[in-house]
Amino acid sequence: MIEPDGLLRRLRGDGVPRPEVDPGLAGGLRDWLEDGLVEAVATLPVGAGVVRVNKESLSQVLLCEAHLLARRQAPRVVTVGLARGSLVDALFRQWVTTGVVDGGWNDALAALEVEGDPDGVASFVAGLAAGPRRRMMDEVTEQVGHITAGWPPLSPTWLPRTQERLEVPLCGGRVVLAGVVDLVLGRPAQDRASVCLVELKSGGRRLEHRADLHFYALLEALRSGAPPFRIATYYSATGELDAERVDEDTLLNALSRVLDGAVRLCRLAGGAEPARTPNPLCAWCAGLPECAPGRRRAGTDVARVADALGGLDGATA
Amino acid sequence: MSASCSTAQWLTDALVAPPTEAISATELARLRADLARDLHTLGADLPPGERLQIDAFKVLVAHRHPDRCMSNDDSFVPSPRLCRRAVGVAAVNRCVRGLSAGPAVAVAKVLADGLEDLSGESASGVRAPWWAQWYAGLAQGGRAVVAAEAVTWATQLYTALEWTSLPGFPVIGGRDDWWQCPGGSQLVLKGRVEVRSLVQRRLALLVVGTGRCQVDWRVELGYPGLVAALVRDAQVAPCRVVGVWPQSGQVRVLPVDLPMLRAAATALVSAVATWVDGRIEAQRMALASGHSALAGSRRGVNA
Numbered sequence: 287m288i289e290p291d292g293l294l295r296r297l298r299g300d301g302v303p304r305p306e307v308d309p310g311l312a313g314g315l316r317d318w319l320e321d322g323l324v325e326a327v328a329t330l331p332v333g334a335g336v337v338r339v340n341k342e343s344l345s346q347v348l349l350c351e352a353h354l355l356a357r358r359q360a361p362r363v364v365t366v367g368l369a370r371g372s373l374v375d376a377l378f379r380q381w382v383t384t385g386v387v388d389g390g391w392n393d394a395l396a397a398l399e400v401e402g403d404p405d406g407v408a409s410f411v412a413g414l415a416a417g418p419r420r421r422m423m424d425e426v427t428e429q430v431g432h433i434t435a436g437w438p439p440l441s442p443t444w445l446p447r448t449q450e451r452l453e454v455p456l457c458g459g460r461v462v463l464a465g466v467v468d469l470v471l472g473r474p475a476q477d478r479a480s481v482c483l484v485e486l487k488s489g490g491r492r493l494e495h496r497a498d499l500h501f502y503a504l505l506e507a508l509r510s511g512a513p514p515f516r517i518a519t520y521y522s523a524t525g526e527l528d529a530e531r532v533d534e535d536t537l538l539n540a541l542s543r544v545l546d547g548a549v550r551l552c553r554l555a556g557g558a559e560p561a562r563t564p565n566p567l568c569a570w571c572a573g574l575p576e577c578a579p580g581r582r583r584a585g586t587d588v589a590r591v592a593d594a595l596g597g598l599d600g601a602t603a
Numbered sequence: 604m605s606a607s608c609s610t611a612q613w614l615t616d617a618l619v620a621p622p623t624e625a626i627s628a629t630e631l632a633r634l635r636a637d638l639a640r641d642l643h644t645l646g647a648d649l650p651p652g653e654r655l656q657i658d659a660f661k662v663l664v665a666h667r668h669p670d671r672c673m674s675n676d677d678s679f680v681p682s683p684r685l686c687r688r689a690v691g692v693a694a695v696n697r698c699v700r701g702l703s704a705g706p707a708v709a710v711a712k713v714l715a716d717g718l719e720d721l722s723g724e725s726a727s728g729v730r731a732p733w734w735a736q737w738y739a740g741l742a743q744g745g746r747a748v749v750a751a752e753a754v755t756w757a758t759q760l761y762t763a764l765e766w767t768s769l770p771g772f773p774v775i776g777g778r779d780d781w782w783q784c785p786g787g788s789q790l791v792l793k794g795r796v797e798v799r800s801l802v803q804r805r806l807a808l809l810v811v812g813t814g815r816c817q818v819d820w821r822v823e824l825g826y827p828g829l830v831a832a833l834v835r836d837a838q839v840a841p842c843r844v845v846g847v848w849p850q851s852g853q854v855r856v857l858p859v860d861l862p863m864l865r866a867a868a869t870a871l872v873s874a875v876a877t878w879v880d881g882r883i884e885a886q887r888m889a890l891a892s893g894h895s896a897l898a899g900s901r902r903g904v905n906a
Contacts, residue, residue, distance in 0.1 A: 380747035383707065383754055389743045396744030400683060442705030445762065447755040453815045453851045462815065474762050476609045509852035511610060 287525030290438040296529045297471065297482050299516045304478040305533070307512040315541055316508055320456050322545045326552035327457045337461045337548065337555050341498045344547040349567065351550055351560035352580070356573030363591075364410040367489055370422060370429075372398060372407040374488040374522050375468065377430045379448045382469060385439050387430055391423050429488055432525035444471045452505040461548055465502050475512030479532070482516040488523060495519050496528075500540035503532045513537055614847060615765040617856050618807045619800055622842035624860035631837040634864055638833070639785045641872045645879050646788035650886040654789040655878055657871070659826045665874035666819055672881030673888075683745075683752040686734040688811075690714060690749070691757035692776030692797060693732075698757075699766045699775060706757035710750050714738065759849035760797060760811055774799040782833045790875065794830025796844070805842040806831060815851035824857040825867030832864055 288296070330337070346354040376397035381387050389396070398408040411419065440446040450470045454463040469484040483502050487495060499517040507513035513536075518529035530536075554560060564583035574580050574589040581587045649655060665672055679685075694709035703709035720731035721739055738749055766773070780794035798809035808831060810824055817823070824844040832840040846855045857863060 376744065376748070379751050380744060383751040384711070384747050386743070392742065393744030393747065396742035397748045400741060400745035400748050402682070442703075442707045445705055445758050446707060447758045448751045450755055450759075451814075451850045455815045455851060455853075459815065459818065474610060509850075511852070 287432060288436055288527050290436060293436055293527055294438065296527055297484070297516060297518060299482075299529070299531060302531060304480065304515045305513075305531075306478055307475050309511070311513070311534070311537075312507050312511045315504070315537060316456070318541060319508075319545060319548075323457050323461055323548055323552065326549040326556075327460050329556045330460060330552060331556060334460075334555055336459065337551050339461060339463045339544065339548045339551060340465055341501055343551060344501065344544065345494050345497065347547050347550045347554070348543070349565055350563040350571075350580075351554060352562045352573050352577055353565075353567065353571050355554065355560050356571055356577075360572035362405075364406050366418070366422060368405070369407045369410050370425060371488045372405060373411075373422075373426050374429050374433075375486060377426070378433055378468065378486050378522065381430075381433055381437060382440060382446055382448055387434060390427055390430060394426065429522040432522050436520075436525045436527075440471070445473060446471055452502070452509055454505055454508045456548075461552065463501075463505055463508070463544065463548075465505050467502055467506075472515075474510050479512055479515035481506060481510070481512070481514040482518065483514050484518045484520055486520050486522060488521075490523065491521065491528075496530075497540075497543060499530075500536055501544060504537055504540040504544060507537055609765070610852075611763060612765045612768065614763060614845070614854055615768045617854070618764070618798075618809055618843070618845045619769060619802050620843075622803055622805050624842065624858050626832070626837045626840050626859070626861055626864070628837040630861050631832060631840060631864075634861070634868060635833055638868045638872070641868075642784040642790050642875060643786045643788045645872070645875050646784060646790040648879050648883065649789055650882055653882055654791070655875070655882070656791045656793060657875060657878070658793045658795065659823060661878060662826050662871060662874040663819065663823060665877040666822060666870065667817075669877045669881075672878045673885040674881070681734055681737040683749045686738070686749060687752040687756040688797075689732060689734055689776075690717075690753035691760060694753060694757040695761050696775040698761050699773070706761050707754050710753045710757055714746070714750060714753075756811075763811075763847050763849060764798070764809070769800050771801055780827070780830045780834045782830055792830050792833070792871075794827040794834075796827050796831070802842055804839055806835075806839065808841050808844045810844060810846045812846050812848040812853075813850070814848065816846065816848045816853040816855055820846060820855050821857060821863075821866065822870045824855060825863060826871060828857065828859045829864055829867035829871065832859065 343354065346357060373391070373394040376394045377387050377390070380393055380397065387393055395408055395411065403409060411422070414422065447470050448468060450467045452465045452467065455461070456463065467483050468486045470481060471484070472481040475481060483499065483506060485495070485499055485502070496519075499519060503514050503517050513532045515532060516529060517532055518527055520527050550561075562577055562579045564579045568574060568577070568580040569584040569586065570590050571577065571580055572589055574584060575587050646655065690710055690713050693713040694703070694706050697703040697709040697712060698706060703712060717732050717735035718739055720729050721735040723729060724731050738746060741749065775798055777799060782792040782794075784790040784792070796808040797811045800807045800809070808827060810827060812823065824846045828841050828844040841859045843859055844857045846857070847853070
């Protein structure tokens with residue numbers, strides 16, 4: 287587990303000069319995206335809704351277009367992983383904002399309830415049997431212990447703010463890139479990049495976490511005209527921090543991925559037949575019974591159900 | 604717009620640039636009279652005893668989702684997102700006046716003051732802010748969400764402008780503009796802006812939008828500009844309304860001149876007409892269902 291001083295040093299990127307802001311970069315990235323999207327947007331039917339591109343839709347459509355549509359049509363299932371993620375997120379937010387989380391579990395539930403429990407997590411937790419509920423409480427308490435031990439109070443001059451929403455409209459607003467960043471630090475950039483973005487993960491390390499961060503770095507660059515100087519993922523289960531600097535390659539790779547995904551999302555919104563890409567999640571896909579390539583990959587035509595108690599790692603926050 | 608010239612400085616310069624358009628007192632008086640006549644006619648169609656209070660949200664709902672204008676439920680349920688603006692403007696006010704080191708500290712102070720005002724309300728005569736009673740009833744976790752939402756909102760406004768470059772002391776938040784439609788109408792207009800700054804005796808208004816700028820941004824910015832003009836003399840009517848959408852980084856500048864005010868008035872009248880129609884329809888449906896329920900109960904009695 288990383289020590290508080292080390293965590294702050296890594297978030298600040300001590301010893302690494304902050305990059306100068308290229309005033310033409312954000313405009314260039316936006317032009318590139320809009321040029322790449324113009325054909326796909328032109329095929330959208332008149333009156334079609336806005337095509338929203340967020341980290342979930344992006345990773346799902348790039349995994350398998352048919353899987354994305356099946357997920358959209360299936361009822362949303364709250365898993366232990368999702369519930370744990372929401373509860374830990376709420377307590378991280380509370381810790382950063384107030385520096386106090388002595389109510390622990392009750393604080394987290396109160397936080398979900400004051401917002402109307404939009405994802406049904408509080409109801410899900412209330413419906414758990416005593417054993418699984420106790421296990422989840424223990425896990426959340428342990429993770430919050432890592433947070434309070436690893437995160438010192440942040441200076442108000444760093445302007446820490448939580449759950450900051452980013453929305454970047456493209457092509458006249460027909461496509462919107464959107465995200466919510468768990469923690470943003472630093473003043474908006476002037477001559478040098480000055481913002482650091484942090485994502486909190488309560489589950490295990492996954493490859494797509496870096497892609498999510500790069501997506502957010504691109505959003506921030508497009509929104510504010512300057513990329514963040516640093517992006518990081520904090521793993522509350524282990525207390526580890528993965529931090530990296532943002533350079534032009536980071537943004538260009540993210541742009542290429544976003545463009546690929548956004549074009550696919552536009553095609554699907556226009557009613558195109560989804561491409562089917564067999565992958566390791568086929569066995570859990572709600573669309574499995576109607577998907578021949580998926581059935582071959584999974585070796586069955588009965589989809590496994592995401593275990594509400596164990597959860598799928600892919601569904602964790 | 605380059606980041607290196609500071610987005611905040613650019614926005615500040617745009618807000619307080621010298622006025623380019625003037626509005627004559629005669630033109631403004633004519634606009635006021637025309638609008639009062641149109642609104643009075645519409646207000647007369649409202650079901651008896653009903654009052655219609657219009658704000659920017661209602662104007663936009665009427666334009667974007669006219670089907671949602673049948674509700675006359677003006678009840679207000681507080682939530683962290685609904686009170687972040689009220690707490691946030693008070694916090695930014697503290698930061699700009701050097702009373703707090705940053706939005707996080709300022710929000711904590713504003714919330715604590717709200718609770719203090721509430722506890723001493725009856726004794727001191729100080730009126731607690733509208734959110735205080737609700738906030739006081741929340742558990743610690745709920746209060747933390749209120750604070751977190753307000754900090755994020757306040758930080759966006761605080762970093763949007765170069766406050767030291769604004770002339771004089773800007774009004775941050777402040778009282779809403781209210782305009783009662785003359786002639787005993789049940790129509791009231793409410794205009795809300797986040798910052799008012801004086802530019803050569805005229806007001807420059809800043810509005811903070813949510814999400815991203817929509818195609819009808821002229822309506823969104825024009826409405827508070829119109830209400831501010833209606834309640835003031837021509838010499839001190841606003842010179843522009845600047846909209847900033849922090850989540851998307853978009854900025855729009857709407858100079859206030861007569862054509863802009865006329866366009867905003869047209870959009871307002873159209874929105875009021877939609878709301879009045881909605882109220883009439885809602886009353887008609889309520890009466891119809893009341894009649895059928897009554898008829899049903901009579902049938903039940905006769906059977």
